[in-house]
Amino acid sequence: MVTRRAALALFSGLLASALAPDFAQASSWLRVSRIHVDVSRLRRRRGDPTAQWVADAMPASVAQALGRRFARGAPGGAVLNVDIDDVHLLPMRMGEAPRIVDEITGFVSLAGPGVAPRRRSLRATAVFRPAARDMPMRVEANRRRVTLLVERFAAQIPRDLGL
Structure with missing residues (x-):
């Protein structure tokens, strides 16, 4: 004999399993069709x-971090805005700090048709270990440091926006 509770539990389980793929599809439909990077505040603070x-490294790093969620120019796709406030590169000194x-x-913010607007503050860090070759080539070393920071920042975007 099947009780009402058992029947209700069975029906609820069947209903949940039938709807589960639809929920998965609902979150997987989201596509980012455009990435906009604003470095105006960073430019005022740190300059070029x-x-x-x-500005050069961020779009490609974000596109890579988004993976299949990024489809350039996709109709009905969302727009991802990345606003960079500041980059802190500590001075390089050999021997003092390993x-x-x-x-x-x-x-970062995400907006588009059918998407509830999302905005998050992000902070990323990267550890740099200066080598003797970095001292005479500070500009190249600083560019590598900035590129690593950009990659770390971009890698956080999908998780923090729930993508």
């Missing part, structure tokens, strides 16, 4: 070439 390095912790801060 730092701001230009971020490692340097650099930081990038900013905001």
Whole structure:
């Protein structure tokens, strides 16, 4: 004999399993069709070439982090805005500090048709260990440091926006 509770539990389980693929599809439909990077605040604070390095590296890093969720120019796709506030590169000194912790801060927002607007503050850090070759080639070393920060920042975007 089947009780009402057992029947209700069975029916609820069947209903949940039938709807589960629909919920998965509902979250997987979201596509980002455009990435916009704003480094104006960073440019006011740190100037170029730092701001230009971020502007050059960020779109490709974000596209890579989004993976299949990024479809350039997809109709009905969402727009991802990346606003970088600041990049902190600590001075390189050999012997004093075996490692340097650099930081990038900013905001990301996602908006588009059928998407509830999302905005998050992000901060990423990267550890840099200066080598003797970095001292005479500071500009190249700083560019590598900024690129690593951008990659770390971009890698956080899908998780923090729930993508």
